[in-house]
Amino acid sequence: MRVDVEDLVLRYGTVTALDRMSFGLEGGKIYGLLGRNGSGKTSLLSLLGAFRKQTSGQVRVGGSPVFENPAVTPEICLVRESGECTDLGSAEDAFYFAEWLRPNWDGDYARSLLDLFGIDPKTNVKSMSKGQRSAMGVVVGLASRAPLTMFDESYLGMDAPARQAFYDAVLADYMAHPRTIILSTHLIEEVSGLFEEVLIIDGGKLLLHEESTTLLSRGHAVTGPVGRVEAFTSGLTVLGEKTLGPTRSAMVYGELDDERRRAAAATGLDLGPIAMQELFIHLTGGPR
Amino acid sequence: MRFPSRLLAATTVIFLASWAAFTVVLVAVTLAVHFFGDLTHSAWEAAATVPRWYMVINGAMLIHSFLPLYIAHGQTRRQFGAQAAVAALVFVPLVSVAMTLGYLLESGLYALLDRPQVLRQSHLFTEPSQVHLVLLEYVVEYLACFAAGMFMGAGFYRWSAGGLLTIPFGVGLIVLGLSAAGSDFSLPLSSFALGLDLPRGPGFAALTAVVAFSVGLALTWGVIRDVPLRNKV
Numbered sequence A: 001m002r003v004d005v006e007d008l009v010l011r012y013g014t015v016t017a018l019d020r021m022s023f024g025l026e027g028g029k030i031y032g033l034l035g036r037n038g039s040g041k042t043s044l045l046s047l048l049g050a051f052r053k054q055t056s057g058q059v060r061v062g063g064s065p066v067f068e069n070p071a072v073t074p075e076i077c078l079v080r081e082s083g084e085c086t087d088l089g090s091a092e093d094a095f096y097f098a099e100w101l102r103p104n105w106d107g108d109y110a111r112s113l114l115d116l117f118g119i120d121p122k123t124n125v126k127s128m129s130k131g132q133r134s135a136m137g138v139v140v141g142l143a144s145r146a147p148l149t150m151f152d153e154s155y156l157g158m159d160a161p162a163r164q165a166f167y168d169a170v171l172a173d174y175m176a177h178p179r180t181i182i183l184s185t186h187l188i189e190e191v192s193g194l195f196e197e198v199l200i201i202d203g204g205k206l207l208l209h210e211e212s213t214t215l216l217s218r219g220h221a222v223t224g225p226v227g228r229v230e231a232f233t234s235g236l237t238v239l240g241e242k243t244l245g246p247t248r249s250a251m252v253y254g255e256l257d258d259e260r261r262r263a264a265a266a267t268g269l270d271l272g273p274i275a276m277q278e279l280f281i282h283l284t285g286g287p288r
Numbered sequence B: 001m002r003f004p005s006r007l008l009a010a011t012t013v014i015f016l017a018s019w020a021a022f023t024v025v026l027v028a029v030t031l032a033v034h035f036f037g038d039l040t041h042s043a044w045e046a047a048a049t050v051p052r053w054y055m056v057i058n059g060a061m062l063i064h065s066f067l068p069l070y071i072a073h074g075q076t077r078r079q080f081g082a083q084a085a086v087a088a089l090v091f092v093p094l095v096s097v098a099m100t101l102g103y104l105l106e107s108g109l110y111a112l113l114d115r116p117q118v119l120r121q122s123h124l125f126t127e128p129s130q131v132h133l134v135l136l137e138y139v140v141e142y143l144a145c146f147a148a149g150m151f152m153g154a155g156f157y158r159w160s161a162g163g164l165l166t167i168p169f170g171v172g173l174i175v176l177g178l179s180a181a182g183s184d185f186s187l188p189l190s191s192f193a194l195g196l197d198l199p200r201g202p203g204f205a206a207l208t209a210v211v212a213f214s215v216g217l218a219l220t221w222g223v224i225r226d227v228p229l230r231n232k233v
Helices: A041-048 A091-101 A107-116 A130-143 A160-176 A188-194 A212-216 A226-233 A258-266 A276-283 B005-036 B049-072 B077-113 B131-180 B202-224
Strands: A003-012 A015-025 A030-035 A056-061 A076-080 A148-152 A180-184 A197-202 A205-211 A219-225 A237-244 A247-253 A270-272
Touching: A003 A041, A015 A041, A015 A197, A015 A205, A030 A041, A030 A188, A041 A056, A041 A076, A041 A148, A041 A180, A076 A130, A091 A107, A091 A130, A091 B005, A091 B049, A107 A130, A107 A160, A130 A148, A130 A160, A160 A180, A160 A188, A188 A276, A197 A212, A197 A276, A205 A212, A212 A276, A219 A226, A219 A276, A226 A237, A226 A247, A237 A276, A247 A276, A258 A270, B005 B049, B005 B077, B049 B077, B049 B131, B049 B202, B077 B131, B077 B202, B131 B202
Parallel strands: A030 A180, A030 A197, A076 A148, A148 A180
Antiparallel strands: A003 A015, A003 A056, A197 A205, A219 A247, A219 A270, A237 A247
């Protein structure tokens, strides 16, 4: 399901959370929404999910405005840590309403996910551990089979094995039931393998929107003898470096043309990819 | 619009359990007073404040718990508002029937105990056996209480502590409904009472209930029509 945002502004009193943001997302892809704390990720997703009304600008899903549009909102599912879909009695109670309100709800799949995450359907959600509550949100989000499904850091409370199970489930269900999925996260390295495209926002503005492979192609790890690495990276944007004895590995940002690549090969330097997280840190201005 | 069957089912199940508990406690209190004290008046009438507060809280919880659920599941605020209104219009008579049944159960109990079921307060009815008037009085009271609860619940959901400003309007709706039924608004464990001197009669009471409920719904809609969902973690 296609998403279009145009000149989107959201203000909380005097604070501008989103500042004239515009972008378009094709349907049927997995998107990563990255940004630092307070960058506007949750605000943006809240507008896409019709959880709140924008101050100005347009939000369109499937070509139609979202807020209070009953033709569109059932096609959207936004899962947050706050547990709007789940904090109502037991897991079974949550499913009772999801089944009734969600047009594409898959109850069998939901129960299989409960098994996967080891959740007793009769347990009161509010009495569950943080990880289990996060998993409940994930279950409802995936089983809703909404054409636009968004997870706003809703899996951060889960432990590492449960998160891996979630990533596997997202990918498997996406392959079986293609739809538009947006994952907002701080665990960039864990999830980046799922992203087909990445949006990075900072200070309420869109900093970058491009394919993951394009973004990753902008960063390189240059490894080799210290002197040669220093010489090669002179004049390039160096994001960081590590030295072990006579060997240094430097992370550089920017396109490397064929001439540079040939020069690296000729001097015995190894060129490799760097992590998306390093690029994210660089693009959002480094430590503050 | 779909009939809010599951919304009603959820609230009704909780109500029936609460009503059963309330009835058991009142029967126990009645028997205790009968055997160890002096049972002179209707206990069901004396405890009338409890179900009124229950209805206020239920109205508030309907907004607080179910509005976020509905929106998060892709329903609009308008769809929720319509379903909440229909649910209230079914739930209030259902509760009223159960409460009327309570009076009849008490009549049977008092007959068994050979005690007169004397009423202390003014009502639309003079005897608990006037079932249609007992039912009407409950409907009038509870419609006002439920609508007031919805409005105040919406206010607290939207503005947190700022919701305190909705309380005078909510209390006003409750006072209107109770006064039309011949009763006063009172606080638990307190002698405080607030009432209006309104004309008495079933017709006027029914009309007042319709007005109070409509005003309460309109006020609630004014608050929730573009309410943002809270992001509480």
